Amino acid sequence: AVVSTQSTGEDASSVSSSPIPPGKGAGGYEEACLVNQYKKTIILNSVALYCMKRDLNRAKRLLAQYLSTLEENDIPAQATMLLVYIELRQGNTDAALSILKQQQINLPTLTT
Numbered sequence: 001a002v003v004s005t006q007s008t009g010e011d012a013s014s015v016s017s018s019p020i021p022p023g024k025g026a027g028g029y030e031e032a033c034l035v036n037q038y039k040k041t042i043i044l045n046s047v048a049l050y051c052m053k054r055d056l057n058r059a060k061r062l063l064a065q066y067l068s069t070l071e072e073n074d075i076p077a078q079a080t081m082l083l084v085y086i087e088l089r090q091g092n093t094d095a096a097l098s099i100l101k102q103q104q105i106n107l108p109t110l111t112t
Helices: 029-052 056-067 077-089 093-103
Strands: none
Touching (some): 029 077
């Protein structure tokens, strides 16, 4: 973020745009984790928005780009569910089932 310091005369280096207070991990591992969490949330929300707009091709491309940056065992459940939803909406039931089996997601049993 760009912060203007002309009116106050403050040094720009003293103004922090970080949500973490100085001395509490700013610039460290905690901040990097927080930024990664923000990125994940924004990307998955964007994919969900594209799904809501029925732009499944764009949603799938964005999700594929995101998943390509992750290790296979680090894929969040939300990403898996979005991918399954996209596959089902595109009529690819076999692909959706394959994804669920590959990720070993335990589906709840429905009792009627």
